[in-house]
Amino acid sequence: xxxxxxxxxxxxxxxxxxxxxxxxxxxxxxxxxxxxxxxxxxxxxxxxxxxxxxxxxxxxxxxxxxxxxxxxxxxxxxxxxxxxxxxxxxxxxxxxxxxxxxxxxxxxxxxxxxxxxxxxxxxxxxxxxxxxxxxxxxxxxxxxxxxxxxxxxxxxxxxxxxxxxxxxxxxxxxxxxxxxxxxxxxxxxxxxxxxxxxxxxxxxxxxxxxxxxxxxxxxxxxxxxxxxxxxxxxxxxxxxxxxxxxxxxxxxxxxxxxxxxxxxxxxxxxxxxxxxxxxxxxxxxxxxxxxxxxxxxxxxxxxxxxxxxxxxxxxxxxxxxxxxxxxxxxxxxxxxxxxxxxxxxxxxxxxxxxxxxxxxxxxxxxxxxxxxxxxxxxxxxxxxxxxxxxxxxxxxxxxxxxxxxxxxxxxxxxxxxxxxxxxxxxxxxxxxxxxxxxxxxxxxxxxxxxxxxxxxxxxxxxxxxxxxxxxxxxxxxxxxxxxxxxxxxxx
Amino acid sequence: xxxxxxxxxxxxxxxxxxxxxxxxxxxxxxxxxxxxxxxxxxxxxxxx
Numbered sequence: 001x002x003x004x005x006x007x008x009x010x011x012x013x014x015x016x017x018x019x020x021x022x023x024x025x026x027x028x029x030x031x032x033x034x035x036x037x038x039x040x041x042x043x044x045x046x047x048x049x050x051x052x053x054x055x056x057x058x059x060x061x062x063x064x065x066x067x068x069x070x071x072x073x074x075x076x077x078x079x080x081x082x083x084x085x086x087x088x089x090x091x092x093x094x095x096x097x098x099x100x101x102x103x104x105x106x107x108x109x110x111x112x113x114x115x116x117x118x119x120x121x122x123x124x125x126x127x128x129x130x131x132x133x134x135x136x137x138x139x140x141x142x143x144x145x146x147x148x149x150x151x152x153x154x155x156x157x158x159x160x161x162x163x164x165x166x167x168x169x170x171x172x173x174x175x176x177x178x179x180x181x182x183x184x185x186x187x188x189x190x191x192x193x194x195x196x197x198x199x200x201x202x203x204x205x206x207x208x209x210x211x212x213x214x215x216x217x218x219x220x221x222x223x224x225x226x227x228x229x230x231x232x233x234x235x236x237x238x239x240x241x242x243x244x245x246x247x248x249x250x251x252x253x254x255x256x257x258x259x260x261x262x263x264x265x266x267x268x269x270x271x272x273x274x275x276x277x278x279x280x281x282x283x284x285x286x287x288x289x290x291x292x293x294x295x296x297x298x299x300x301x302x303x304x305x306x307x308x309x310x311x312x313x314x315x316x317x318x319x320x321x322x323x324x325x326x327x328x329x330x331x332x333x334x335x336x337x338x339x340x341x342x343x344x345x346x347x348x349x350x351x352x353x354x355x356x357x358x359x360x361x362x363x364x365x366x367x368x369x370x371x372x373x374x375x376x377x378x379x380x381x382x383x384x385x386x387x388x389x390x391x392x393x394x395x396x397x398x399x400x401x402x403x404x405x406x407x408x409x410x411x412x413x414x415x416x417x418x419x420x421x422x423x424x425x426x427x428x429x430x431x432x433x434x435x436x437x438x439x440x441x442x443x444x445x446x447x448x449x450x451x452x453x454x455x456x457x458x459x460x461x462x463x464x465x466x467x468x469x470x471x472x473x474x475x476x477x478x479x480x481x482x483x484x485x486x487x488x489x490x491x
Numbered sequence: 492x493x494x495x496x497x498x499x500x501x502x503x504x505x506x507x508x509x510x511x512x513x514x515x516x517x518x519x520x521x522x523x524x525x526x527x528x529x530x531x532x533x534x535x536x537x538x539x
Contacts, residue, residue, distance in 0.1 A: 200535050207527040214520030218513040231503045368508045476528045480539045 009383055017174040020087040022392040025181020027083070028421045029396040032185065036409050036417030041066050043417060047076040048424035049113045049143075051123050053131050058114045062420035076428070077106060094168065101169025109428070109435045112150050116143020124324045138328075141283075141320030144313060144434050148279070151438015163439070170436035172309035173247075179429035180312060180344060181392035186422035187341055188400025192411055194484050201338075201481070205299065205345035208477040212303050212346075213353055215469055216243035220461050228457045232369060233259035236361060238267060238454075242461045244357065245350050246271045246306035252354050252385045256362035258370070269445040270458050275310035276441045278462070283317040287325050294322050295481040296474045298339040302346030303470035304462070309433045315343025316430055323483075338483035346474070348390055355385030 013019050028043070035042035044063025052058040061072035081099060088098040116122060119131035122142050128134060139145075151170070155163060191198035220239035224230045230238060236257045241250035241264070250264040250271065282305070286297040298315055305311040319339040326332050362377040400418060403409040445451060 196538075200539075203535060204531055207523075207531050211520055211524040211527060214516050214523055218516035218520070221509075222513050225505065225509065229502060232506075232509070364508070364512060368506070473524065476524065477531050478536075480536050482539065 007380070007384065009380060012384075012388075014090050015092070016388075017091070017171065018177065018388045020091065021174055021177030021181060021389040024083055024087060025178045025184075025389065025392045026395055028182060028425055029185050029392075029399070029418065032418035032421040033399065033403065033409075033414075034417070036403075036413045039413070039416065043420040043425075045072055045075050045079075046420045046424040047072045047428065048420070049117050049427070051117050051119045051127070051131065052114075053119050053133060055114075058117060059110075062424040063416075073110070077103075080106070080428075097165065097168045099169075101166045103169070104166055105169045105432060105435055105439070108150050108154075109147055109431045112147035112435065113143050113428075113431050116141075116146045124327060138324065141317045143431065144317050144320075145280075147431050147434035148276070148313075148438045151435040152276075152441060153438070155439040155441050156443055163442075166439055170439040172433045172436035172440060173307070175429045175436060176309040176312050176433040177387075177389035177392075179426045179433065180308065180348070181389055181396055182422050182426040182429070183312075183341070183344060184393035184396030185400050185418050186337055186426065188397040188404070189411075189414060189418060189422065190335075190337065190341070191397070191401050192404040192414070195405075197338075197481075197484060201295070201342060201345055204477040204481070205302070205342070206349050208299055208303065208473050209346055209349035209353065211477075212350070212470065212473050213244065213357065215473075216303075216466055217357070219243075219465050219469075223461055223465065224457060228453065230457075233257055234263060236365075237263045238457070240354075240357070240361075241267045241271050242306065242458055243466055244306075245308070245347070245354055246275065248351070248387070249306075249354050249357075252358040253361055256358040256381075257365045266451065266454065267458075269442065270451060270454050271306055272437075272441055273443060273445060273455075274458055274462055275305055275307040276437055278305045279310040279314045279317070279437070283314050283321055286318055287321040291322060291325055291329065293475065293479060294318075294326070294334070294339050294483060295342045296471075296478040297322070298342030298474075299346045299478045300467075300470045300474035301343040302348075302350065303474055304467045305347075306462075307437075308347060308351065309437050311347045312340070312344055312430065313434050313437065315340040318343065333486045334483035335486045342478065342481075348393060351387040352390050354387070355382040358382075358385045 032043045034040070035044070041063055044061055044066045046062045047059055048062040049059045050057060056069070059073060060069040061067050066072070067075070081102060084102065085095055085099050089095045119127070119133055120136045121139055123131055123133070123136050124138050125136070128136060154166060187198060217239050220243040221235050224235040224238050225232070237250045237254045237259050240253035241247065247264065247268040250267045253259070254261065254264040282301060286300070290297040298318060301314045301318060302311055305314055319337065322339055323334050323336065326334055359377060359379070359382045362381065366375050366377055400414060404411060404414055
């Protein structure tokens with residue numbers, strides 16, 4: 001941590017994925033707000049994927065009638081390619097490789113989205129009449145699983161050379177962070193409709209996270225040290241990875257306790273694989289057994305799943321599954337997005353506190369285990385560890401709330417400009433995340449020499465300590481909260 | 492890739508400060524769970 005003394009607070013602003021998620025997400029939100037002020041179609045071009053029976057109805061521009069479906073798709077590809085490639089260029093990636101790999105990921109994602117949105121596959125029974133069909137699988141959210149499955153096939157069965165190449169454009173953490181910044185605008189819009197409910201979700205989320213942090217980490221550390229015999233540097237990184245926020249927590253803790261760099265690297269492959277398993281398992285199980293506690297279920301995902309991408313993805317699936325099930329079994333139609341938001345809210349707070357936690361660990365390690373006289377941990381380390389995309393999330397939420405609550409812009413105007421960003425764009429980046437998670441998840445990693453013990457320890461801690469505690473904590477802080485009932489239109 | 496060398500560790504004895512770290516953290520966790528849980532249930536969840 002010695003080199004942090006020479007670092008400036010603004011270091012990394014144009015060289016990290018985290019910061020570029022902030023810039024790109026904020027760029028599109030601001031574009032939406034300018035569109036809201038001017039009514040220019042600055043965001044209406046974004047491609048929106050819809051339920052379909054006729055293939056020609058499967059996608060089109062977010063602003064109806066603005067252009068043809070292919071125009072919207074091609075323009076979306078060009079603009080999203082342009083802005084992400086620009087970021088890649090500034091970050092000094094190989095831009096040519098990035099664009100080629102990204103293009104493949106984009107095409108796969110579009111195909112998965114179109115297939116999954118087919119009415120026979122995904123439309124709930126209540127919408128069959130709308131599509132003129134009399135039967136269907138009712139697999140809401142199937143498009144996410146199709147994208148994940150297509151990614152997994154590539155990530156596990158394609159030639160190694162191709163897998164290594166396509167990973168240059170498959171960036172799940174980057175894509176989901178951009179989507180989460182846009183999700184902040186959604187929370188802002190939702191807060192305009194249900195201010196109290198949004199505030200309650202934020203407060204419950206932060207309280208659940210504080211309790212979760214303080215219980216998860218020491219229990220994981222204890223089991224790993226005493227039960228599995230790991231050294232302090234291994235157990236500290238491992239405990240942060242399995243109990244806080246996955247790869248980024250393992251890396252932050254590794255830096256804080258000066259662990260060998262190989263440790264977070266070895267852990268990261270296990271973390272990513274388990275996150276994918278949780279993403280597939282948890283939403284259907286929670287829908288089956290916890291339909292009466294939708295927001296507790298959502299919040300538990302944020303506490304239990306350790307990568308941003310897999311958590312947001314699982315939240316999106318849970319949202320689809322629970323809303324379909326509630327409509328069918330309880331005859332109630334919940335507003336879309338609240339369950340996803342509850343999953344992301346707890347995860348965002350967890351991400352925010354990692355800087356503080358890494359700082360605390362660094363202080364303890366320097367003071368007690370390394371015992372280097374006179375050495376202090378600079379407080380700016382908290383800022384360096386702070387996830388910057390979270391700033392974008394709150395920026396997007398607060399600016400939309402400010403403009404709406406002060407009547408500078410009407411809800412209708414804000415919806416015109418911002419809805420394509422928090423809707424069509426966000427969903428597309430969610431889908432890109434699913435495809436990318438599949439591509440980077442290599443189940444073969446678990447077979448490698450030496451990773452067996454890590455995988456076993458991780459599995460035991462995540463399934464028998466973290467998940468049950470996450471369910472309990474989520475229930476204590478969210479029980480009885482239900483998503484607002486959909487009224488069919490905005491005010 | 493063989494990771495055995497990286498994963499193999501010498502056994503480190505449990506340090507008293509580790510006991511402190513774990514005990515204080517769990518203690519604070521339980522206290523925050525109870526205190527924040529009561530506050531949230533009384534002032535917030537009761538409205539739902």
